[in-house]
Structure formats: C-alpha cells, structure tokens
Amino acid sequence: MPIAANTPLPSYVSGFLPGEETVMGQSIQVDASRWQKALADRGLPSLEGILASPGLRHVSRRVVFELGARDITPENAFQLLYYSLAWGLGKRARKFNKRLDGLAEDQENTAKLLTEAWTAVRSGEPAEVVYSTLTTSRGKARIPQFGPAFSTKFLYFAQGPDIPPRYVILDKVVAGSLHEAWPGAPKAGWYPDAYGRYCSFISRWADLATEEINGARKVRADEIEFTLFTRK
Template sequence: MIVDSDRWKEALAERGLPPLQGMLAEGGRVSVSRKDIFDLGEKTLDSENALQLLYYSLAWGLGTRASRLHQRLDGLAKNPQKAEKLLVDAWTSVKREAPVKEAYGTLIFDRGRARISWLGPAFATKFLYFAQGNEADARHLILDQVVAKNLRPDAWPGSPTAAWFPEIYERYCNLLSAWAKEASEKLCNSREVSADEIEMTLFKRHKWMTQGEQVSAG
C-alpha cells in the first residue's frame, strides 16, 4: 500500500502527537506491506511501539487517499494516554492468546462502539491482526464493511455491515478459521491455508464483483 507520509507527519505534528518512526518517517510516498507491519508486532510491547503499530495499521488501511485521517487522529489526540493504554492492553491480550472476543472487547464496547473515537471495528481489527506479529496461524482477522458485505450472500445472511459485537467478531474469526482448515484438507494438506488468506479473498471479491458489474454495464 502506498502511503503519503508527509501528510501523516504534518497531521501528527498539528495535534502534538508522537511522530512517525521507521520508513514512514523518511517522507514522501512510501510503500508499506503487511510484512512491514507484522514486523512492528514483534517489537517490545510498550506504549510507544503500540502507537507506531496503530499508525502503520491505519496508514496501510487508509492508503494514499487517507479518508478522514484528521478525524481519526483527533480521536487519538483527545486523550493520548487513555488511547495508548487501550492499545497496550489490546496488544497484550493478543500476545497472551486471550479469547478473540476479549482482545476485541478491549477496543470495542459490547454494542460495537469504539472505545477510541474513530477507531471502530474495521481499524481495531487491523490493529489486532498486525499485533499478532509474524504468526503462521492468524487468529485475529480483519473485518470491515467490504468483507462483511461479501460474506452475506453465501454464509452470513442478515449480518451487520458496520458495527460488530465481540461475540459476532469471534464467530466471524472462527468461521474463517474453519474454512481455512477445510481448504487445507481439500489440498490433501500439501500446504496450510491460513484464515487471513480467506479474508483477503473475500476482500478481493469486491474488486472482482465491481469489475463484473462494470463489464455488464458496458
């Protein structure tokens, strides 16, 4: 994902938030991969690194357009100490292999509302996902509107497309893990299919469907 790091640096400085570290601190347009952020998830678990992990998770998810970046950073700037503590608690839950819904509940209230303003389920789950580090078998998976929408026709009829309770998030992660296991078995265990591969496929399905609609319209 290409990130406009200059825009990020300026927005953080305007709010008095800690600056970017690593590759995004260099300025210009920077390519950030999932692997780059997983590496951050392997760093020492403290408030400084938790904030950097969030920055990179957000930057990767928002891309060059960085939709509503200012509102999201305003949410952090309201109470940075509280935000850092919540992020550290969530990361700690992931690392000690707490139940998925428990880690999720650290950042999201029981009814799906964000504990940190503008850090709703879509970006909270990105943080949890990357907080796992370079795990071979991801337990905490990204869930956003695109993935939820693409699940509805085949496996999740009537599912919410914006706010997900901790129990629903846990069911989602369990479902994709079960599908990954089934896919591995169909390959005669020649290789392990990971749950996040299923998530990526569901997300990309949005692009395939959109392209198909465009072709039909033409």
C-alpha cells in the first residue's frame, strides 16, 4: 500500500521536535581499528579523519555531513561512504565483512556509482532520481551488499551541512514507525518512486510541524526522521 500523503501530523511527532543540534550531534561509537584492518585486508582506500586513529571513536551526523561538503571525487566518495556506513552500523557492525566484500568486488564501479549519486544530490535532482543511481527500479542494490537503507544514508549525508536536507534516511525502523501513514510498508528494497514519495511526505510533516510552532523556526525533515527512528 502506498504512503497516505495527507496523513495528519501525529502528536508523537509534534510533541517531540529534537532541533537541529540534537540531530546533528547524534553520535555512534565505531571500532576504528577494526575498520582500518578490514579495509587494508581488501585493498580498499584507507580511512581519513578521526577513524584513521586506532581504538573506539565517536562519529556524529555532523562529522559525516562535513564530508558531504567536500569536492566530488572518487577518493572523497569512498570516505563519505565509509563514514555513512560506520555511523549506520555502529560498533557491532552487523554483516560488516560481507558489506566490505561487496565494496571491494569492483572498486572502479563502486567509485563510479558513488560519484554519480553524489553529483545527482549536488544538482538537486528529484529524490527518486538520486536514489536510482544506487538502487535498481526493483529496489535492489547496484553496489553489492550496499542496500537501499544504506544508500539513503549516503544520499542524506552527501547533501552536506549547509542546506536543509531534501533526501532523508529510510530504513526498516523508520518505515515501521510510519504504520499509520504507510500500513504494510516494506522493511527493505523500496522502489525509487516509494522513496520519492517518502521524502515528499517527510518534508510535508516538517512543514506542518513548523506551522504548529507558529513558524518560530523551520523544522528540518531529518528531525522528523530522527523522531520516527527513536519512537518507543
């Protein structure tokens, strides 16, 4: 069933608007040493920044967003990918080795797809178009083991920190929290048009939230995503 675009803003969202600082500060603990060894073992480009140091490190949304402001190059695209993956996977890093095996399978093609996706984001293409650079029309990953949920994380962070996000993270937790507006929502493998409708829907709820606080500030779309993800 498609998402019901006219669903009113629920009180569990309007009553909990975290604000930009809380969203940007959301931090995840990452085992940098594990990442460094795994990348070296596969001949993948090495890490830069805080994850180039050994031990446990904290990666926030802000840190990853800053990578999205860099020049679009294959080298920078790999760094943005690593950090968006590390932030999404956390310390436990489910299916960590399989995911990195997928990235290493064809590094040239991985770099090509990532730079194409980043360029589409920078150009402000429609959400379904930017999503389609990393995901097929049937919701399958174009980069092995780098599925739709992580594709949306890469697209989200590729926007950089200087503009309100148009492309928003979608994963099984967020989809499951939208059961009133999107009953029976798939938990993975979203088609491009579904992702496009989702981004439009979240932006609409952000606009409604802005109205509810009488325009005191502009509510960001990722505040809505954050609220859905942390919903109890």
